Amino acid sequence: MPHKKIPMTFFLLTAMLFFSISPATAATKNELKIKNIPFKKTTENEKYEDGEILIKYKKSKINLNEKSGKDKANVLEISKGLQKIRDLENLNIRLVKTNGSVEESLSELKKKDEIEIAEPNYARNPLLIPNDTYFGFQWGPHNTGQTLEIGNPLVQYTGSADADIDAPEAWDGESVLNSEVTVAVIDTGARLTHEDLSANIWANPEEIADNGLDDDSNGYIDDMRGWDFNDNDNNPNDAQFLVGSDDISGHGTFISGIIGGASGNGRGISGISSKNKIKVMPLRFDLYLSSELEAIDYAKNNGAKVINASFGSLYFSQLEKDAIDSFPGLFVAAAGNEGVDNDSTPQYPCSLSSSNIICVASSDQNDNLSSFSNYGASSVDIAAPGENIASIYNDADNSYVYGDGTSFASPFIASSAAMLWSKNPSYSVSEVKNKLISTGDNMKSCVEAGRISSGKRLNLKNLLDDSHILISSSVCTPAYRFYNPRNGDRLITTSESEKTKVLNMSDWKYEGIMFY
Ligand SMILES: [Ca+2]
Ligand SMILES: [Ca+2]
Ligand SMILES: [Ca+2]
Ligand SMILES: [Ca+2]
Structure with a gap:
């Protein structure tokens, strides 16, 4: 990624453009920090493999490491219209398939005393990181806390992980x-x-x-x-x-x-x-x-x-x-x-x-x-x-x-x-x-x-995300700040009505909102 930076410029025309740009100069200085992105599992937008259910049996009742346990599991599953896909033996969990509705099967299975947990075989998607060469420099979409080197001489700018738009x-x-x-x-x-x-x-x-x-x-x-x-x-x-x-x-x-x-x-x-x-x-x-x-x-x-x-x-x-x-x-x-x-x-x-x-x-x-x-x-x-x-x-x-x-x-x-x-x-x-x-x-x-x-x-x-729950807007309390140029006094109020009152008083100058 080129890294030279020029000062911000303003254009006092009818319209101004709000920017500065760092023209391309040299080749990439820092290594992409994108190589070791962990395989993130998401818990939202849960979707599951059609018809697949994971059943965790109570080991005291059905032990999948024993033939007698497998037999008992087979009987129970056949009675519920399920077919075995495979055992996760160390976990005493079996993956099965239903031709019917996953939800209906689950509610049936939950009644069975031999079963500890039954769940859909939820999909877990990898966090999608695009293969674009410079994506590692795009802290806006995905901030890993990466350090950017910009300017001449180079200045390092280090970010905070997750200060980004996700x-x-x-x-x-x-x-x-x-x-x-x-x-x-x-x-x-x-x-x-x-x-x-x-x-x-x-x-x-x-x-x-x-x-x-x-x-x-x-x-x-x-x-x-x-x-x-x-x-x-x-x-x-x-x-x-x-x-x-x-x-x-x-x-x-x-x-x-x-x-x-x-x-x-x-x-x-x-x-x-x-x-x-x-x-x-x-x-x-x-x-x-x-x-x-x-x-x-x-x-x-x-x-x-x-x-x-x-x-x-x-x-x-x-x-x-x-x-x-x-x-x-x-x-x-x-x-x-x-x-x-x-x-x-x-x-x-x-x-x-x-x-x-x-x-x-x-x-x-x-x-x-x-x-x-x-x-x-x-x-x-x-x-x-x-x-x-x-x-x-x-x-x-x-x-x-x-x-x-x-x-x-x-x-x-x-x-x-x-x-x-x-x-x-x-x-x-x-x-x-x-x-x-x-x-x-x-x-x-x-x-x-x-x-x-x-x-x-x-x-x-x-x-x-439709299921995103809105957190009530802010943890900060707004206060209105005024200044009196004649005696240098400051007035701070959190009351809306007092703010309105002071706004109408000629000797106080409104300085804006501050937050606690
Ligand atoms: Ca034409
Ligand atoms: Ca035309
Ligand atoms: Ca691209
Ligand atoms: Ca993020």
Whole structure:
């Protein structure tokens, strides 16, 4: 994995992109730490081999090490319509088969005094770790506490095991996913030919290529794989994109890789779906509102269920809000990278009141809020991995880099929303949004948890797990903090009504929520 890191950059245009990227330089420094992943057994989504039952006999009554015991077991089993498969003699357990219902057989067997335990032959699945070469560097999906070496000079970043979204655990159940779901990425485009992305770029099913006609009558001619609203052509490739003298291209490719990196192809990284169910619709725009509006409209009219918006601005736009309100899917916005409170300094689109927006902060390898990440106890909804993220880059078809920014936390949420829709196509936008927020893991510290409304970081496994039990939201008590600039006094209250009262007093300045 390349490891050079450059400073985070901001673009003070109509829209800013929230990121920094570490360009490819040298070859992999650290060894993959993926080789000794234990064979994890899952207790959830239990499924069992059809018709198979394990019977543990009481040794005092039936001893399978003795012929007389085997005979007694045979008689009992035949009377219940069971056929022996094999004995686990040392354990005094027999594996049998029924032609009828496992549940009915079990309830019969449980009545028998000779039997200690009878259970279905439950399936135990290995934790799915994809074979992608750099998966070991992807702490966001699967944090083993691995150390990443990034920068010049190299800096080591060590994480905490399981400060991650539990992707492999979620992938265990991914066979239940139904359909392909498309995430529109409104950004600098995507390198369409990248070896680890091309297979997961959205393809317009109704359009015929290169015939000069708008076959699907969507207003765009030969739009096979999205659209370029910057150059107004059908090629949203992530090409040079100058802002002043800075080339900011690569941003959209990087995001697209997090969402749709080809999984299980033996190279590079893995996107959010190990079965490659999530497709990326690249919509290249010029970082201005005009083409943002066109891109939202395109996403809406061409089947995207989710839009990823890793950009922002300090300026409210009614047109932007109207466009987002008219989008029938989930609009995922990055919180921004100034380390400020979006509640007091609104960032748009993140801070818009539209009910279909989810605004995303960045968490690090240790489940802290990234120091650069904006936050907001009411405007920012959830955190997702956004620091030292490994993904693909646009300078070659086999280029891989690390990047930082809420820009790269947002696509974790966007693609996870798409995964939930793949499993439950009938879910409403609010169901998807609420489930994303409520099934996360609590952030490491109460103070940081208090900076985002849910206090949580994404957990894909919990999101997709219907049987996940919601733990009541937070163990932290919120308190409201005020400052009096005239005498330097501080006032802290946990009472909502007192907070409202003090907010209306002119000499106190509200400083936000803190948590105990
Ligand atoms: Ca984990
Ligand atoms: Ca068309
Ligand atoms: Ca055509
Ligand atoms: Ca791959």
